[in-house]
Amino acid sequence: MVECWKQDERHLILPIFYFVDPRDVRNQQGPYQQAFEQHSHKHSSEVVNEWKEALQIAGEMKGWHVIESHGQGAIIGEVLSNVESHLRSMYTLVTDELVGIDTHVGEVMKLLNLGLSNEKVIVGIHGMGGLGKTTLSKAVYNKIFAQFDRCCYLEDVREALVVSNGAVSLQNKILSAVLKDDRQVKSVSEGINMIKQRVCKHKVLVVVDDIDDNFEFDKILGKPDDFSGDSRFIFTTRNKRALEFLPECKFYEPGELSYHLSLQLFSKHAFGMDSPPEEDARISDDFVKVATGLPLALKVIGSLLFRRERKFWKEKLIELQNIPSTTENKLHERLKISCNELTHNEMQIFLDIASHFTGSPKDLPYYMWSGCDFYPESSITTLINRSLIKVDKRNQFWMHDHIKDLGRAIIKMEDVEHPYNCSRIWSTDDALNMLRNGEVEFLLSFFGLYLYMLKV
Structure with a gap:
């Protein structure tokens, strides 16, 4: 146990000193x-000596000291409660803890109808980007996952399905999460058979985030009727049409935040409090109006303004107000204002994460950035403070898919006609086209840099 704990301190040892003095164990x-x-x-x-060292370490850990026969039932209850608390924290998903989320959670819970046990329920959360659909799905997951035998949360499904063998990759993620089994299936049919034989017999909760028209329930999860009647499925998408292909799906659209909640969310990020100071009430009202109730825009704009002089606030307000109402993607334009304030080094790291390192360990590209004199420690801190990226509890980079799309759009604008002239490439199709067209110089330099990273 101690050896396991040394390899990863997220593993826990909770010692019970049963009629044993912890000092005897330590010494x-x-x-x-x-x-x-x-x-x-x-x-x-x-x-x-290895055994002695292990006992010394275990003896120094906080635990329970049982010295009497009576009252052990209470101690058992305390141990179980402690273990449950640790397990919950391990399996709970990190959310944005969005203002006003509780009402939406309650509505989705009604649709899920957890008291119904004779038929499975599918709920689809849909709406435009930046509404907080992913946050809502994670909040619901956190609230109900303990009521199921097995659970699985699939992220970035739209992007995963574009990749070769993307459906098989998603199936393996489901099998790994539900069965705690690292064996890999090699074809869609094998994955469906495995899910039918081993997953469907459990009461499962499956959340599939960010699907589009390419997602087909039957070709990834199998037939809905094969699953236990206690099972529940939640899907999120920007396009409601993607949900129309799901059998008997119940729809839910979160909608934009009310003015009061928008002001509260903006104030949290712009001032670090629930409401603006009296002298800043009017300009805060103006910023809330241009954000039009989109949580992502409110967070990013508020974070950009935090502790900046009022002249900066006024300039940014004018810039936001001048975005034409006819602009096809006003959210991207609003978010881009925050990106425009990044330094060269911060922008390079931002674009690297958007194109390649979302979901990757923080340490993987760190040495590369240091070698390029991008000063990653301060740059990453700035990006986090601007609400453009996060580092999750697994020490991996996380980026909202709309911000990731914005970063990739910035890269594509470097040369729309010839993607191989752009600074970064992430699309398999683009890479293959470049190879077919003989544009190998860029790829060779990119892979050389990647090999250098691996070597470091």
């Missing part, structure tokens, strides 16, 4: 001293 005295004297005759000193 190998009393009965432990006698036991080790016997062990020293049978085992090498190296093995014995």
Whole structure:
């Protein structure tokens, strides 16, 4: 156990000192001293010393000391409660803790109808980008996952299905999450059979985030009728049409935030409080109006303005107000204002994460950025403070898919006609086209840089 804990301190040891003095455990005295004297005759000193070290470490850990026979039931209850709390924190998804989320969670819970046990329920959350659909799905997941035998949350499905063998990759993620089994299926049909034989017999919760028309339930999960009647499915999408292909799907659209909640969310990021100071009430009102109730825009704009001088506020307000109402994607234009304030180094790291490193460990590209003199520590801190990226509890980069799309759009604008002239490439199709067209110089330099990263 101690060896496992040393390899990853997220693993926990919760010792129960059952009629044993923790000091005897730590110091190998009393009965432990006698036991080790016997062990020293049978085992090498190296093995014995490893055992002693393990006991010393375990003996120093906080646990429960049981010295009386009565009252053990209460201690058992306390241990179980502690374990449940740790397990919940391990499996709980990180959310944005969005202002006003509770009402939406309640509405989705009604649609899920968890008291119904004789038929499975499919709920589709749809709406324009920036409404907080992913946050809502995670909040619902966190609230109900403990009521299911097995759970799975699939992120960035729209993007995953574009990649070769994307459906198989999603199936393997489902199998790994539900069965805790690292065995990999190699074809869609094999994955469907495995899901039918081993997953469907459980009461499962499956959340599939960000689907589009390419997602087909039957070709990834199999037949809905094969699943337990207690199972629940939640899908999120920007395009309601994608949900119309799901059998008996119940629709829910979160809608934009009310003015009061918009002001509260903006104030949290712009001032670090629930409402603006009196002298800033009027300009805050103007910013809330241009954000039009979109949570993502309110967060990014508020974070950009935090602790900046009022002259800067006024300039940014005019810039936002001048975005034409006919602009096809006003959200991107609003978010781009925050990107325009990034330094060269910050922008390079932002574009790298948007194109390649969302979902990757933070340490993977760190040495590359340091070698390029991008000063990643301060640059990453700025990007986090601007609400453009996050580093999750697994120390991986996370970026809202609309911000990721914005970053990739900025890269594409470098040369719309010839993508191989752009600074970064992430599309498999673009890479293959470049190889077919003999545009290999860029790819060779990119892979050379990647190999350098791996070497570092």
